[in-house]
Amino acid sequence: MGEQAYVTYGSAKCGIDGASLDITGCRFSVAPMSDNFVEILTNAFTQVNTSKVWSATDALSSVYRGRACHVVDAVRAFFVAAENPTTHTTMEATFSKGCPGDSDADVYLAEDDTLVNDKFAAKHFPVIAKIALYPMGEPDYMPYIAAVVNRAIDLGIYDKSTHYNTYLAGDVQDLFDYVQWVCDYCGEQIHHYIFELTVSVHSPSLEA
């Protein structure tokens, strides 16, 4: 790999989305802490309807790209499908839109808002989560972060503010409804944002 050419996006124009299309994406990894993790993940993959997003998977993570509502719908479905009552499972997910290095490729933009994974929105279980919002290229970025945290407070899913993250706790559906709100809010208000989410279910630390 020593002969690799340098990357060129140091010359990308910040403040201008590299893609002209309205593309929200999420890269995520799910970790079932079980000897059966391959089976659990494979089973989740087969259950999620990805017909309204572009998707790709490699050894480290999966990525969905499309309209925000369909991306959140598919990520929510994956986590709910991977949940298993006897398995401590975590998911880390990076939601983003507007990168100057992005392009109008690797995307599927569905024509309508009809969700294709809404059956997963009927399943309820408690989760804990941590979040962080990174509004890029904004000299005054803290008010956006405060707005997103205060929305969690309004919704009753805020737990605490701590170093580098805000902690949330609540029902899995309330959490993903909130993620949908964050993607909509940031997609409208911020040229380029990254929203980091880690969700945890069935942690033995909580049951101890």
Place this chain on the structure above:
Amino acid sequence: MGEQAYVTYGSAKCGIDGASLDITGCRFSVAPMSDNFVEILTNAFTQVNTSKVWSATDALSSVYRGRACHVVDAVRAFFVAAENPTTHTTMEATFSKGCPGDSDADVYLAEDDTLVNDKFAAKHFPVIAKIALYPMGEPDYMPYIAAVVNRAIDLGIYDKSTHYNTYLAGDVQDLFDYVQWVCDYCGEQIHHYIFELTVSVHSPSLEA
């Protein structure tokens, strides 16, 4: 939780570190995909020498705060201590410095650079990783990201650029030496940065 007061850091002054001390931190979560994950994590905790960082752990993650060299030393030690030849294990880690909402609290700043976990730097195994750098409050932030990616290219641990992340592959020690370089570079060059890292070892996807 509905009576929770709003957070106030929307009024924090961006571009000014909320802490006056030179505090680097890392919040991380390790996921051993094994029925024995509690034992593996407990064992890793007892092996890491945290005498030169401030540390805290909850149900979702752990955080180390101190001088960059000691924070990286302790995070490297934790991942190496948690590695198990028969277990697919991942770690997500958020390195950061300079948040306007930070304060001179919850930190231990050691007086010297002598690493207390250097025995973990002698263990070698191949890993794959993904990284992302978020330089906050910088209107022209892409050149910093390119510099960090190009450093990985120089070191021969760059794999590919993909949506929302850069992928790396190489020896675990080369990876953490690189993380140390990134924290030093960003700590000097950027008022407030976040460096996201996900490391994976013993993935069956790679062995298949």
